[in-house]
Amino acid sequence: MEKTPETVIPVGVSACLIGERVRWNGGHQLNHFIKDILGRFFQFVPVCPEWESGLGVPREPLRLVGDPADPRLMTHRSRQDITDMMTAWAEKRVGELGAQDLCGFIFKGKSPSSGLYKVKVYNDKGYPVNQGTGLFARAFVNAFPLVPVEEDGRLCDDAIRENFIERIFVFKRWRDLLKHEKHVRHMMDFHTIHKYLIMSHSPKHYSMMGKLVAGLKKETLEEDMRQYETLLTEAMQLKATVPKHVNVLHHMAGYFKRHMSTDEKAELNEVIEYYRAGSLPLIVPVTLINHYVRKTGEPYLGRQIYLNPHPLELKLRNHA
DSSP: OOOOTTTOEEEEEEGGGGTOOOSTTSOOOOOHIIIIIGGGTEEEEEEOHHIIIIIOSSOOOEEEESOTTSOEEEETTTOOBOHHHHHHHHHHHHHHHHTTTOSOEEEOTTOTTTOOSSEEEEOTTSOEEEEEOOHHHHHHHHHOTTSOEEETGGGGSHHHHHHHHHHHHHHHHHHHHHTSOOOHHHHHHHHHHTHHHHHHHOHHHHHHHHHHHHTOOGGGHHHHHHHHHHHHHHHHHSOOOHHHHHHHHHHHHGGGGGGSOHHHHHHHHHHHHHHHTTSSOTHHHHHHHHHHHHHHTOHHHHTOGGGSSSOGGGOTTOOO
């Protein structure tokens, strides 16, 4: 897929993950899935807090020290406290990134500057607890709480990888909506085409969002859109589970009842049950439903993002 201005999705990334030699020892942590696969669909904005803040390459390793809730960033051997320098740089860099409309960020796990989860924080006796967050990662999340974020190592988990990438594509579509003149009709259309995708993550949130959309008024549209964005973010952060997918699949199957033979109905139900049992990946029932959408020309399902939420080349629904 060739990237065009219309399809480019700007995503921040720790620079070492795409092969830049900016680590403390002059090396990198090239992740081929991130660079070679996701790089076909995302326009990466690389960031290395330690190198960009002036520490150079190579450099003395860093570690977090003290209170995990509010740690200091120290050089490992010389014990130089560089917290204030990194904090000031991070505030400036986050401001610059705000102008780039990032739709996601992939951080380097375990990094004292960029790790999101369970970064080691050392006490005064030199013993670590895995309870910290890198200083730059914390600054980014605080500045952009709605932007999807994840760590490189966690992307090895099929469910986490699919959820994160799906959130990025949803966030991009939402951002595109915000760039146009705000209109009740546009909001209703966005909600309509995302119905089953949102349901696959949280039927509860879909119900709340539906009530919000049903009561949209031009006079309160700005505030309603902010509430909707928050609910959308909360919903998409919840993992789409097998039972929730099965519920959505059966809802969609109901649109074809009058157009299918007895054998076709049995086949579709059988495929859904095989998916429920873990014998087939999600892509199989979804492909079959897409077949009936094309065969019947069903207009409502034909617009549902759930059936094509991200490029097939990513194979995110191919795991059983």
